[in-house]
Amino acid sequence: MSEAIGYERVGDIAILAANNPPVNALGHDVRNGLVDGIARAEADGAKAVLIYGEGKTYFAGADIREFGKPPTQPFLPDVCTRIEASPLIVVSALHGTALGGGLEIALGSHFRIAVPTARVGLPEVLIGVMPGAGGTQRLPRLVGVDVAVDVITSGRQIGAKEALAMGVLDRVVEGTPREIGLAYAQELLDSGAERRAISEMPAPEAVDFDALYNMVLQKGRGQIAPALAVRGVQACCELPFEEGMKRERELFMELMASDQRQGMIHAFFSERAVGKLPELKGVAPRNLNAVGVIGGGTMGAGIATAALLSGLSVVMLEMTAEAAEAARGRIESNLGGALKRGKLSQAQFEDLTTKALTLATDYAALGDVDLVIEAVFEDMGVKKQVFTQLDAVCKPGAILASNTSYLDINEIAACTKRPADVIGLHFFSPAHVMKLLEVVVADKTAADVVATGFALGNRLKKTSVRAGVCDGFIGNRILSTYRTCADHMILDGATPYQIDKxxxxxxxxxxxxxxxxxxxxxxxxxxxxxxxxxxxxxxxxxxxxxxxxxxxxxxxxxxxxxxxxxxxxxxxxxxxxxxxxxxxxxxxxxxxxxRDFSDDEIVRRYMAAMVNEAAKVVGEGIARRPLDVDVTLLYGYGFPRYRGGPLKWADMVGLPGLLSDMQDWAKEDGYFWQPAPLLEELVAEGRTFDDLNKETA
Incomplete structure (x- = not known):
């Protein structure tokens, strides 16, 4: 047997314990170990099998180390089928997360029990595919079409309590997965329970799947994975189980070969790579317990809200007592949303708004904070006044951060006696909701200050991207260019409404x-x-x-x-x-x-302008890697995730064609359509932006 799956007998129960840290991913050794373990239990005279995970989780999903590689036997659908086909009673005991293939393994089991903190889901659509190991065939039989379509097309994680109510789980019990699983398996044996294979359950009644497909496609703004997953559920309702499994696999493989899957996988890995900077290896961030926020408007209140929700104490500085109270109102309104959604208790809300939050109108109140973020009017003179006063009152080692969207952080830092402590932290509004944080590194910013910026972003649950200093940094500089392209098209005959559509x-x-x-x-x-x-x-x-x-x-x-x-x-x-x-x-x-513009020409010009400026941003070192640009546009500017980001999109549509178009358009406007040197270089060498990502990995 594989070492990734341990085998043990306790009475009549064979125990298959996954031990593939850190998340018991369903790699080849795990899949092989499960098949061998079931066969051994059957040959060993056991009457039941318990499957659970050692460590912090059940099977959390596929092994990302196998992404992009040819699959090896046993394939996951066959593993699930083999578990389900066993004449023994098979129980899965869940803790941590059972996602994707993990949940499909659990659905292949005959009974499912979980601890209250467990979470389940089928998030495959989030990486551009769909369940491919029976998820669209077994889940609808268990919970019905409506619930199954919601779970599968949203990709959301579901808590144990909700999963129990849905019927995904049979029981939720406090304890360790081994303890509760053994007790449940023994109880089933003692009661004479029969194995319960989901594949043998009747299929649910069919619905209007064409209408459902169109609705899901529209909701996904063109993302095809959720819509094709609906076709998988349709196969569950209309075909025998084995044929439904074949249809699910056909749809899965169709998505595996799609550009959208390439884009989603690129986004998945880029999000994980964006915060890994060689310059920060071994650099410890400074301690962060208390932060100051200057300016309590929409942005400042959002930043303060995010900091409070992360457990930091906040000093909110405004110019007048009235303005400070208005800032408090905005923060309480933001936190009130979390209270209504059940993310905060009433006691937590009161602690955050009365104990963790301090209002002030005097800069002296910022004397003990570890980091100050100014969110005042976007004017260099005003920013310099603020930083001059911060330099005077803040303790040694305190980090002075600007939330500026465009202005020169070097110029701001130069008005202080501590330029090494100055950094840009560009939040996106509303700051307590938007996931992106640009960490803008000035010429003299200390490495541990940069590390602290990323640590803060992680604590605030943001995706942080390193940016250099220029007008607009990464995102707004590129935005300015592609927005200018749109304005040019309006002058030449398009309308704002056609462009938006x-x-x-x-x-x-x-x-x-x-x-x-x-x-x-x-x-x-x-x-x-x-x-x-x-x-x-x-x-x-x-x-x-x-x-x-x-x-x-x-x-x-x-x-x-x-x-x-x-x-x-x-x-x-x-x-x-x-x-x-x-x-x-x-x-x-x-x-x-x-003149008239077609929608295709609008998109082509708009995207070409975006790609060209992005190539300049990378070429100048403002963004270290193309993936930094992609993550910035994905998380801050509404770029469709299934296209991977502008530079991944450019790779997929072809850099030579884009460059050729720009050269043609330069005949009309040679100033705007100046090709980026990096783009010209990549085309000349037959390389792509993703090649640059691999070089800096």
Whole structure:
């Protein structure tokens, strides 16, 4: 037998204990050990089999070390079938997580018991595939079509209590998995229970699967894995079990060969690689217990909320007592959402808002905090005033962080006597919800300060990306370019509404003009005015229609009108009739004759602009690796996860074709469409962005 699966007899019960740390992943040795263990139990005269996991979990899922490699026998569907076919009673005792193939092993068992903290799920759609070892065939037989489709297409993890109510689990009991599993198996033997194979249960009644497929596809904004999983459930209802298993495997293999699966796997591994920086190996972060936040607006309140939820104490500094109380109200409103969702108890809510949170109007209150994050107005003069005062009051070793979206961290650090302690921590709004944190490293930022930035991001449950200093860092610099591309297309004949629709059809959560309304049109207006004041290259195309919107007081959702008009109580807007006349006036003033754009051309130009600027960001070292760009756009800018990120998308569609298109467009606008040197280099050498990721792994 494989060492990954231990074998033991306790009376009439054979015990198969998984011992494949750290998460008992279902690698080849584990699969082989399960098959051998079942055969040994049958030959050994046992009457029941208990399967459980040593360590912190049951089988947590597939072995990621085998991703991308040819599968080896025994294949997981065959393992599940072999367990289920045993004439012995097979019990699985779950703790930790039973996800993906782990849950499919449990469903192949005849009975399932779990500790109260166990979690189960079929998250395959989150990496671009679907259950492929009987999940779409057994789960619907056990819990019905509606529940099975929800579990499978969402990929969500389900707590033991909910899984028991669904019927996924037979019992939930306190204790160790070995103890509760042995007791349950013995009870089943003593009661004369018969084996209970899910595959032998009747299939549920069929529903309108075409309508369900279309609904799931629309909900996933074009992601195909959840929709194909619906076809797997359909096979459960309409075909005999063995034929349903064959159909599930066909659908699974179709997804394995898809670009979307490539994109999702890339996103999966990139998320894990993004925080692993050679420069931080062996560097210990500084201690963090108390943080200060300056500015209690939407962003500052969100940062404070995230810090409180992570167990940090927070000093919130505002300019007046009234502003401080308003900040408290925003923080309490944020925490109130967690209270309503059951994430916080009333006692925890009161502790956070009365004990962990301190309001202040004097910088002296920040004297003992370990880190301060300023979230004040995006103006260099204001930022410098704040940091000058922080330099005077904060204790030695305290980290001074700016939440600036665009401004030069080196210039901010230079106004202090401790530039090594200064860093950028660029949160995304709402900061207690959005997963991305850009850790912006200035020229003199100390390594342990960088390590502390990443440690803070981890504590706040953020995905942190290292960025260098430039206007807009990684995300906003690239955003500025692809948004400019969209503005150019509007001057040339497209509309904001066609662009938004084309890009949501591509898979973005929102189009750029709906996003601008959400963020506030005044932000982009301020950036344009700043850049014009600094001097704009005369070759750059400019436009006025967006400025005129702001001059008329239309700042987006916050004022009820922007590119769209927002009615009270409705999240989505309708096109603002004032916008197109402004655009048409701008076109006329510039002597432009509008032309038609296809949705495909809109997407191609928009994505090419994004990729080109991203290549410049990587080439200049602002982002260390292409995957840093991909993670930034995935987590901060609504890029469709199933496409992997802009640079993974570029690799899949082909770099030579993108470069050729840019060279053609440069004949119309040679200034904007200047190909990135890195892109030209990769095409010339026949390499991809992913090759660069592998070089820096």
């Amino acid at each position: 084309a890009l949501t059809d591509f898979g973005f959560a929102m189009g750029p003009y709906a996003v601008a309304d959400l963020a506030g049109l005044d932000i982009g207006w301020a950036v344009r005015k700043r850049k014009r004041a600094e001097g704009v290259d005369p070759r750059a195309r400019d436009f006025t229609y967006a400025d005129k919107l702001c001059e008329d007081g239309h700042f987006g959702q916050k004022t009820g009108t922007g590119y769209y008009v927002y009615q009270a109580g409705k999240r989505a807007g309708v096109p603002n009739p004032d916008v197109m006349p402004l655009i048409e006036a701008d076109r006329a003033a510039q002597g432009l004759t509008p």
